Amino acid sequence: MASPHLESMPVAATAAQRAAVFPRVRWMGSKYKLLPHLADVFEEIGGKTALDAFSGSGVVSYLLKQQGYAVHSNDYLGFPATVAKAGVVNHATRLTAGDVDRIIGPRADDRDFIQRTFSGVFFTAEDLGFLDSAWSHIDNLRGHKRAIAIAALCLAAARKQPRGVFTLTGDLSRYDDGRRDLRLSLRDHFVERVEDYNRAVFNSGQACVATAREISELEPKKYDLVYLDPPYAPPADDNDYTKRFHFLEGLSRYWVGDIIMHETKSKKIPKRVTNFSSRRTIEVGLRDVFKKFHDSTIVLSYSSNALPDRATLEALLREFKADVEVRAIEHTYHYGTHSAAKRRSVDEYIFIAR
Ligand SMILES: C[S@@+](CC[C@H](N)C(=O)[O-])C[C@H]1O[C@@H](n2cnc3c(N)ncnc32)[C@H](O)[C@@H]1O
Structure with a gap:
């Protein structure tokens, strides 16, 4: 235990259990099943401030809130920011x-x-x-x-x-x-x-914020803990969140300001291309993020069936951090967007870079 305020925190297992009440949305790559492992890692690291830079369903931000962190929850989509506002930033308000x-x-x-x-x-x-x-x-x-x-x-x-x-x-x-x-x-x-x-909804007593920014637009600020769960670049297929969740994104703002691609069957809105959109540029994207948060403890989630591989990720982290540890957790995915998608057992890596 690294920080004095951990004494007042619930133990990791309790925090993970409490975080499991967070309303569950089926979000590609969501970490509901890894909550107990992440809770252990976060408790070991300790500290007061945390950034969840690719927040998605919001469940990890909510876990960090349960563990007593002042959380900054961010995702480039607006829907995750709204979910984080409702469940992480909000300490007291309920709908009557x-x-x-x-x-x-x-x-x-x-x-x-x-x-x-x-x-x-x-x-x-x-x-x-x-x-x-x-x-x-x-x-x-x-x-x-x-x-x-x-x-x-x-x-x-x-x-x-x-x-x-x-x-x-x-x-x-x-x-x-x-x-x-x-x-x-x-x-x-x-x-x-x-x-x-x-x-x-609960009051953790720590001020939290939610933003909807592309990762390259975030300030290079020091946090005690930076959790990175970027889109995984699969060897085949794509990792585009807008394609899968455009309806939720539009609905979260009543499509105000959105351009609907009427020629598409599903009436999509355009996706945003970033360094994380393709396996050709993802290494550049990751290096930039590691550099930006080099003076924070970085926890990175990545999957063994995605690119870049474990050795490459470790080497990238070592460019900025002296101490890099990797934990591998066997994890079964049930997620698929087509009939050929099956349950796949892969290792889910947690890199801890201090
Ligand atoms: C693997 S998911 C995160 C899952 C999340 N940890 C959870 O448990 O639900 C990756 C997230 O990164 C977001 N994202 C993709 N590219 C991004 C970028 N360039 N900047 C910020 N967020 C991005 C996606 O919208 C998606 O929600």
Whole structure:
């Protein structure tokens, strides 16, 4: 234990258990299953401030909050920042029964952008109508209430969409295995998902922030701990988050400012190309990030079936850090976007660079 304030922290196992209540979204590469391992590592490192630079589903930011850190949660997408605002930055605000009744009640205006744009693409007409109607009220909310309402609405949509990805369009009845998540209306989902977020709210006493910036735009600031969980570059396929989750991203801001690619089947929004988008440039991207945070303890998650490989990553970290340790954890992925995707057992590496 490296820091005096750890005495007041819950032990790692308790923190991991508490973090598991965080509303679960099926996000490519999410670390729900690795929480106990990450909690151990974070507890060993200690300190007061932490950056979760590629926050995704937000569950690791929430774990860091449970462990007493002042957390900066960041992802280049807006949806993860909203989720982090609702569950990490927010220490006290919940949606009341009255708030929920208003949002699921009669619409406040006659907007119909979602129905017009996504009819025949995703969900039923009734569900799409609910999303427009819910947004007619959410637009009048501010602050953390707004963040919880948006996070719950997005989580409702993510749970109801087969496989949780928005590359699948049209008639998806072949995916209907009777699961409750697929049957529930988005209105009923929303009510339950608000309860999930309300339950996750707690006051850690440490000020947290959430941002939606591309990693190269973050300030080169010193944190006690910088957690890096970048997109893994698979040898085949791509690692593009916008392609899979564009609907959640658009829904999180009612597509305000977005350009919809109407020629695409799923009505995507354009992806952002960065050094992390391709295996040709990912090493440059990683080196830049290691350099930027060279005076913080860096914890990096990476997978054994992605590029660059373990030896390359260790060498890159050693350019900036004297002490690099690697832990390998066997991990089974259940994630896939096509029928050929199976459960794969791979090693999930945790690099600890001090
Ligand atoms: C492996 S996921 C993180 C998963 C997260 N730790 C969790 O447990 O849910 C990688 C994340 O990096 C984000 N991302 C991709 N490229 C980025 C970039 N250049 N800058 C910042 N975030 C980026 C993606 O949107 C995605 O959420």
